[in-house]
Amino acid sequence: MPEPTSEAVTFTLDGREITANKGEAIIAAAERAGTYIPRFCYHPRMAASGNCRMCLVEVDGPRGSTLMPSCFVAAGEGMSVVTNSEKVKKAQDGVLEFLLANHPLDCPVCDKGGECPLQDQTLLHGPGETRFVEEKRHFEKPIALSELVLLDRERCIQCARCTRFADEIAGEPLIDFAGRGDRVEVSTFPGEPFSSYFAGNTVQICPVGALTATPYRFAARPWDLDQVESTCTGCATGCRVAVQSSQGRITRLLGVDVDTVNHGWLCDKGRFAFDGLSIDEEGLSLADPRRRITEPMVRKNNELVTVSWSEAIKTAAGLLRSVDAHAVGAIGGANLTNEGAFAWATLLKGIVGTDSVDAQLGDGLDASIILGLPRATINEAADACTLIVLAGDLREELPVLFLRLRAGAAAKQTSIIDLTNGSSCFDKVSALRLPLRPGDAPTMAAALLGSDDATAALLRHPEGGTFDATDMDRARHLIGSDGTGVVVVVGRPSLAEDAAFVEDAALALHQALPKATFLPAIRRGNLHGALDMGMAPGIAAGRVTLTSASPSLKALWTKIPSTSGRSTLEQLRAMDHGEQRVTVVIGADISHDVPDGALVDRALQAKSSLIAVTGNGSSVVAAAQVVLPTPISHERGGTTTNLEGRVSRLGQKVVAPGDAWEDWMLVTELAHELGVDLPFGCLDDVTNAIAALAPSHSGLTTSLLASSLASDGIIVPLGTEILGQRKAADPMAIPGLASADQIGLGSFTGSISSETPLASEQGKTSVSFAAIELPQRNPIAVPAPDSYALRLISRHKLYDLGTATSASPALSSLAASAVAKVNAYDLDRIGATSGNQVRLRSTKGAMVIAVEADGGVARGTIAIDFNVRQGDETTNAVLALLDSSERVIDVRMESLS
Amino acid sequence: MSVTEAPKIITARASFDDSHTMERFLATGGNDGLKKALAMTPAAVQAEVDTASLLGRGGAGFPAGRKWSMLRKADVSYLVINGDESEPATFKDHLLVERDAHQLVEGVTIAAYALQVNQAFIFLRGEFALGLERVQEAINDAYKAGALGANIFNSGFSLDIVVHPGAGAYICGEETALLEALEGKRGYPRIKPPFFPAAIGLYGEPTVVNNVETMSNLPWIMLNGGAAFAALGAGRSTGTRLFALSGHVRNPGVYELEMVKHTFRDLIFSAELGGGVPNGDVKAIIPGGVSAPWFYPEQLDVPLGQDEVAEQGSMLGSGSIVVMDTTTCMVRAAWRITKFFSRESCGQCTPCREGSGWLERVLWRLENGQGRIEDVDLLLDLCDNIAPGLSWPPQQTTICVLGPSIPSSIHSAISRFRDEFLAHITQGACPYA
Amino acid sequence: MSYFTESRQARAEQLIAVYPEARSALIPLCHLVQEQDGYLSEDGMVEVAKLCGITPAEVRGTASFYDMLHTEPVGKYLVGVCTNIACLLAGGLELLEHAEGSLGIRAGATTQDGLFTLEETECLADCDIAPCVQVNHRYVRTTTPEAFDGLVAELREGGRASEIPSHGTLVRTRRDLALAVNPDDIAKERAEHRAATENAS
Numbered sequence A: 001m002p003e004p005t006s007e008a009v010t011f012t013l014d015g016r017e018i019t020a021n022k023g024e025a026i027i028a029a030a031e032r033a034g035t036y037i038p039r040f041c042y043h044p045r046m047a048a049s050g051n052c053r054m055c056l057v058e059v060d061g062p063r064g065s066t067l068m069p070s071c072f073v074a075a076g077e078g079m080s081v082v083t084n085s086e087k088v089k090k091a092q093d094g095v096l097e098f099l100l101a102n103h104p105l106d107c108p109v110c111d112k113g114g115e116c117p118l119q120d121q122t123l124l125h126g127p128g129e130t131r132f133v134e135e136k137r138h139f140e141k142p143i144a145l146s147e148l149v150l151l152d153r154e155r156c157i158q159c160a161r162c163t164r165f166a167d168e169i170a171g172e173p174l175i176d177f178a179g180r181g182d183r184v185e186v187s188t189f190p191g192e193p194f195s196s197y198f199a200g201n202t203v204q205i206c207p208v209g210a211l212t213a214t215p216y217r218f219a220a221r222p223w224d225l226d227q228v229e230s231t232c233t234g235c236a237t238g239c240r241v242a243v244q245s246s247q248g249r250i251t252r253l254l255g256v257d258v259d260t261v262n263h264g265w266l267c268d269k270g271r272f273a274f275d276g277l278s279i280d281e282e283g284l285s286l287a288d289p290r291r292r293i294t295e296p297m298v299r300k301n302n303e304l305v306t307v308s309w310s311e312a313i314k315t316a317a318g319l320l321r322s323v324d325a326h327a328v329g330a331i332g333g334a335n336l337t338n339e340g341a342f343a344w345a346t347l348l349k350g351i352v353g354t355d356s357v358d359a360q361l362g363d364g365l366d367a368s369i370i371l372g373l374p375r376a377t378i379n380e381a382a383d384a385c386t387l388i389v390l391a392g393d394l395r396e397e398l399p400v401l402f403l404r405l406r407a408g409a410a411a412k413q414t415s416i417i418d419l420t421n422g423s424s425c426f427d428k429v430s431a432l433r434l435p436l437r438p439g440d441a442p443t444m445a446a447a448l449l450g451s452d453d454a455t456a457a458l459l460r461h462p463e464g465g466t467f468d469a470t471d472m473d474r475a476r477h478l479i480g481s482d483g484t485g486v487v488v489v490v491g492r493p494s495l496a497e498d499a500a501f502v503e504d505a506a507l508a509l510h511q512a513l514p515k516a517t518f519l520p521a522i523r524r525g526n527l528h529g530a531l532d533m534g535m536a537p538g539i540a541a542g543r544v545t546l547t548s549a550s551p552s553l554k555a556l557w558t559k560i561p562s563t564s565g566r567s568t569l570e571q572l573r574a575m576d577h578g579e580q581r582v583t584v585v586i587g588a589d590i591s592h593d594v595p596d597g598a599l600v601d602r603a604l605q606a607k608s609s610l611i612a613v614t615g616n617g618s619s620v621v622a623a624a625q626v627v628l629p630t631p632i633s634h635e636r637g638g639t640t641t642n643l644e645g646r647v648s649r650l651g652q653k654v655v656a657p658g659d660a661w662e663d664w665m666l667v668t669e670l671a672h673e674l675g676v677d678l679p680f681g682c683l684d685d686v687t688n689a690i691a692a693l694a695p696s697h698s699g700l701t702t703s704l705l706a707s708s709l710a711s712d713g714i715i716v717p718l719g720t721e722i723l724g725q726r727k728a729a730d731p732m733a734i735p736g737l738a739s740a741d742q743i744g745l746g747s748f749t750g751s752i753s754s755e756t757p758l759a760s761e762q763g764k765t766s767v768s769f770a771a772i773e774l775p776q777r778n779p780i781a782v783p784a785p786d787s788y789a790l791r792l793i794s795r796h797k798l799y800d801l802g803t804a805t806s807a808s809p810a811l812s813s814l815a816a817s818a819v820a821k822v823n824a825y826d827l828d829r830i831g832a833t834s835g836n837q838v839r840l841r842s843t844k845g846a847m848v849i850a851v852e853a854d855g856g857v858a859r860g861t862i863a864i865d866f867n868v869r870q871g872d873e874t875t876n877a878v879l880a881l882l883d884s885s886e887r888v889i890d891v892r893m894e895s896l897s
Numbered sequence B: 001m002s003v004t005e006a007p008k009i010i011t012a013r014a015s016f017d018d019s020h021t022m023e024r025f026l027a028t029g030g031n032d033g034l035k036k037a038l039a040m041t042p043a044a045v046q047a048e049v050d051t052a053s054l055l056g057r058g059g060a061g062f063p064a065g066r067k068w069s070m071l072r073k074a075d076v077s078y079l080v081i082n083g084d085e086s087e088p089a090t091f092k093d094h095l096l097v098e099r100d101a102h103q104l105v106e107g108v109t110i111a112a113y114a115l116q117v118n119q120a121f122i123f124l125r126g127e128f129a130l131g132l133e134r135v136q137e138a139i140n141d142a143y144k145a146g147a148l149g150a151n152i153f154n155s156g157f158s159l160d161i162v163v164h165p166g167a168g169a170y171i172c173g174e175e176t177a178l179l180e181a182l183e184g185k186r187g188y189p190r191i192k193p194p195f196f197p198a199a200i201g202l203y204g205e206p207t208v209v210n211n212v213e214t215m216s217n218l219p220w221i222m223l224n225g226g227a228a229f230a231a232l233g234a235g236r237s238t239g240t241r242l243f244a245l246s247g248h249v250r251n252p253g254v255y256e257l258e259m260v261k262h263t264f265r266d267l268i269f270s271a272e273l274g275g276g277v278p279n280g281d282v283k284a285i286i287p288g289g290v291s292a293p294w295f296y297p298e299q300l301d302v303p304l305g306q307d308e309v310a311e312q313g314s315m316l317g318s319g320s321i322v323v324m325d326t327t328t329c330m331v332r333a334a335w336r337i338t339k340f341f342s343r344e345s346c347g348q349c350t351p352c353r354e355g356s357g358w359l360e361r362v363l364w365r366l367e368n369g370q371g372r373i374e375d376v377d378l379l380l381d382l383c384d385n386i387a388p389g390l391s392w393p394p395q396q397t398t399i400c401v402l403g404p405s406i407p408s409s410i411h412s413a414i415s416r417f418r419d420e421f422l423a424h425i426t427q428g429a430c431p432y433a
Numbered sequence C: 001m002s003y004f005t006e007s008r009q010a011r012a013e014q015l016i017a018v019y020p021e022a023r024s025a026l027i028p029l030c031h032l033v034q035e036q037d038g039y040l041s042e043d044g045m046v047e048v049a050k051l052c053g054i055t056p057a058e059v060r061g062t063a064s065f066y067d068m069l070h071t072e073p074v075g076k077y078l079v080g081v082c083t084n085i086a087c088l089l090a091g092g093l094e095l096l097e098h099a100e101g102s103l104g105i106r107a108g109a110t111t112q113d114g115l116f117t118l119e120e121t122e123c124l125a126d127c128d129i130a131p132c133v134q135v136n137h138r139y140v141r142t143t144t145p146e147a148f149d150g151l152v153a154e155l156r157e158g159g160r161a162s163e164i165p166s167h168g169t170l171v172r173t174r175r176d177l178a179l180a181v182n183p184d185d186i187a188k189e190r191a192e193h194r195a196a197t198e199n200a201s
Ligand SMILES: Cc1cc2nc3c(=O)[nH]c(=O)nc-3n(C[C@H](O)[C@H](O)[C@H](O)COP(=O)(O)O)c2cc1C
Pocket: B055, B056, B057, B058, B059, B060, B061, B062, B064, B082, B083, B084, B085, B086, B087, B170, B171, B172, B173, B174, B175, B176, B209, B210, B211, B212, B214, B215, B400, B401, B402
């Protein structure tokens, strides 16, 4: 896409003077000026292919006025453009008639019927009667491009939006046009389906009904749909979505184009996982994630029985009161709304009086580091000169963030320094790859910052360095001296190493590069909202430490935690040792997600009383004393916060099945039972309380959130971001939102076009706000490598055994399978080849698994995905090797064949 | 009606049976033009070609010298030779690559030197199996003779030439589609602007694309001077040109003729050339490839020159001339040409992709006696939707000019022989069948 | 195990090496696959994808654009009869019909014995000897039904083997491996040329 620059040009459009940004396509400039030029192939987020020829306009040039594609030709100074002449109309009508010539007349049975631009254009200006009497092109009915996407070739109008998306945006050209002329069809290679995590986007941008998604096919007719705008909480990227429902059931999710976040894209997990919301629960055990929890339950005679809410609340309150505050803890909360998190944090810290609250599950980073590092926005990261990736595989963890970051690198605007060990989503676009062995992050940081000793240390590894010394020189050059233009994506490159390694590395980078900013790549839904609301040890709502919590917040409190709290791993150990006797588990599936299986098992067996707050079954539910059902995903309102700190609204589209209560509500009841009346009468009260009491959220009131300034969400603290009005959206960019009477500029969504600093708009100056101070700590040392062992790496997959995938009929079969990936060199050493079974043994335990040679995995390391199936087993197999008390996990590998 | 005394410029060697060998090449002045060029500065070579006013022989007739001067200065640039020759009834490059590949290689080397390009590609249509072998042989020979490769004839200039086979797609003759094919992609013409690959071409680098015949003229121009070339022909049409004559004539074949000095009538009827129409009179002629609007008997005396043909509302194009005598069914002729475009449309642009197939099917119905009266105007209106105004040169609704070439034959046939279309309809059958 | 035979593997690598970008070798490599398998096999496409660094879907998508690349098996002899305008005027359609009759197949099909595939082609650029016929992309210049039948009989007997290799083998003249010019020399040369032109101006 030729990036429009800020330089303005003036040209004439149908006799009017219009200004455009230099390089901007006529079609886009005209659209902003309110003139809609019909189109099919043009998509504002992709390079123009200019092949459908629907957008022809007359442009005067040296050879008189000629018909030009307005999607491709840039507005030029002094140009004269006519969009409404007879000549233009005839050409456009001609294109429409040609498109219809071979198009089947199956609108009544087509999913797209009712929201189809081709149908709409035809109704508006199309030929009344067809002059095409020949037989139409015929193809065998729909063929599957992948598990989720079907293709009706007869309906395809060859606009190439899907193929361009796959190649240009997703970087996975698994579909391509085959054939020539009017025999062209979209196709995959035999045996290699379009299994991209982003395939669903092609369904959304297909302007006709050629591509359909299996979960939506025949599910509803557009005119029956009801929709609300919301934010996807599938991961911490926070994509904007339109949630559509029919007869009380969600039928479809569409990406909404937000300039700051998702550009209209969604990943398939976010798009399709909604089908798990209303799963039929007949016969499913309470431990099954597909089982919806719909009624409050209390354990009686060692069995969970359904009870009334008041009994459940009384029992839970009784448990919380039954022990000393220090013996109470809470794990989870990353799937709460901000309001839910604020309510829980208030209850646990200020009323129960415990600081042992942790929304992370031993798989994240120290909250004070996440909150304390200067944060980058997604746009800043996408436009960075240099991007250091010190995280897991972003395509697996934060898929649409990956798309945004990939775009800059693919356009060669951003140089990525990728520290990922093992195959990485940035392999085809990164400028440099410096694979990191577990534990080496601090040394790598020192090396990147100029320490030749550190470089030498990395190169001196017994199995050899993972990079050339010259690459390190190039990396240093790209990083520069103070970090200007540098963004560090910091997450967990591996769950099989101590988080402290990455934390130390991040702190070192921050110290040496004061201008560099950080984007925390911690993936879980509203984790960042939960941390902001104080759901971490030592933290209080508003990105402040417990000790510096605002006095007005403390006014809500009746107690103040007297001892500093335990992290999730520490709580589990305390449960095991009997020190923590009551544990509230909030929507967390700890037996799958905590990277220490044995510890979780011991903690669950220790019979600390569990209060499970959740909408889905899990082993925690099965073991709980009290179960409190809550709504999930699209069943609740409120706000959520993404990884850049953008707070945006959730739209409630459906009601939770059964008798679930929203968290703020059940917390208010619990508090009441504990003798405190929280001033929360409705959801808005909680949102406004956050705005009033949490320093980082100061001013973020419900009225601001409801205003058009916040339609794309707002980054907190306020005043740091340039905001503007959304422009009206082109239904062709986001089809599915248009109908026959909505051709042209719709009113729904779009991206920011005018720039208005929020503070002045609001007549306020930005609040004075001091971010949390970073901890001072002594770096930890990495154990020396053992030349007989391989150091373990374990990373997340998108489709894993987590609740979202497992509970979704559309996605559950796509869950990845475990294999051990090692460098061919290490495979040779034990005389094994790809496909062989090997036995792996760590100090903790052993497992048998198939191996695969992978050149991307550094010698001396071994990669096994986290929380994926092994054969038919749906347990997180790699847990057998993990031990959270070890800084790194060394495993010995032995061939079994 | 005698052939002018103009020298044979590019087919001189072809009269020998062994014209394709290095021995014959060297024995008949091979590489002399190149050596002369290498002794000059690149700019002087360009100036010579400018003086010659050598018009491109690939179809568009753009002056080679002008095109070369547009090449953007860059560290890497490319020269690409268009030997796709797929325009129906065009078969002159076929002769040049099979019968005198060394001359082509010499010409390419001269052009590369003038442009200071070190990498050239000769794109030949894949169906030229023998031509591909001959050109590769010529390149191998040239390397051995020091006429190609590093430091050519000790001039300090180096060039590598790669022969690139096509794989069967007419559209790859369109220069930007050709570049896509050369990049290993589907042969989709690139959207314009830029209008010339001289700015952004192969791999995004500045590129000159020239036709095989255009290149083959260069050795002679170097040896004899641009002025000598310009002295032949008249007006903008200088030198000689290969005319590929086919259809209803006694002696179809490729004839090298001085430009403008002969008319269509000369070419078709003179005894040394076409030898006349055996079974009757000329009904229509296609003057420059099937993309060109047709001529009729009253245009037989138009001279074979670029502007002369253009003034009459058509184009000399690739220099291929098809004669259709009075026994020819015009519906059938238009149908077959349209079928060609339908099969060869790359499929990007809606009007070309869908229009060509639609037109072909209507014409097929007409030819088979299943036409309706309204079909004739339908044909014209669909043509008008592809090339608004049905004028020449055509207006365009498409990316490349294949689209607006589709109406040429249909419009030509209907505007002159509408009654023949109607006869098909009223008789319910082809009157010529 | 590599897909190509040893000598073809070497040629495949050479093909990649002569272009500034690997993907440019796609069409030549597809021809090479056809030389090995007689058509563009799936295994071959997967190999080409690997060599060019693209997906098999892209190889198939690209190859399917071109008429000479056959993703389904074809006969040992691919017989193309041109019916385009010049050949049409000379009886190309009639010759094609004759060919269909004498081979017993419709255009586009392959004889049961796998020897012949018949194709109706667009202009083959040999319009003076019309109607034009090619066998495996060699001009055979048989313009009459009788000559056509004679040719078919000859091919059935295994005749013309040196002139017409079986389908897939397109070019038998090899590029000499030593041909390429050293890019460093070129860089030097360009620098010198630039210096010279700058001095001159
Ligand atoms: C549809 C189409 C087909 C063409 N086919 C050929 C061709 O087969 N050979 C050729 O030299 N030029 C062909 N051309 C013209 C080329 O685009 C280009 O103008 C030419 O190769 C430039 O060389 P020249 O300047 O030496 O003539 C074709 C153009 C179009 C639009």
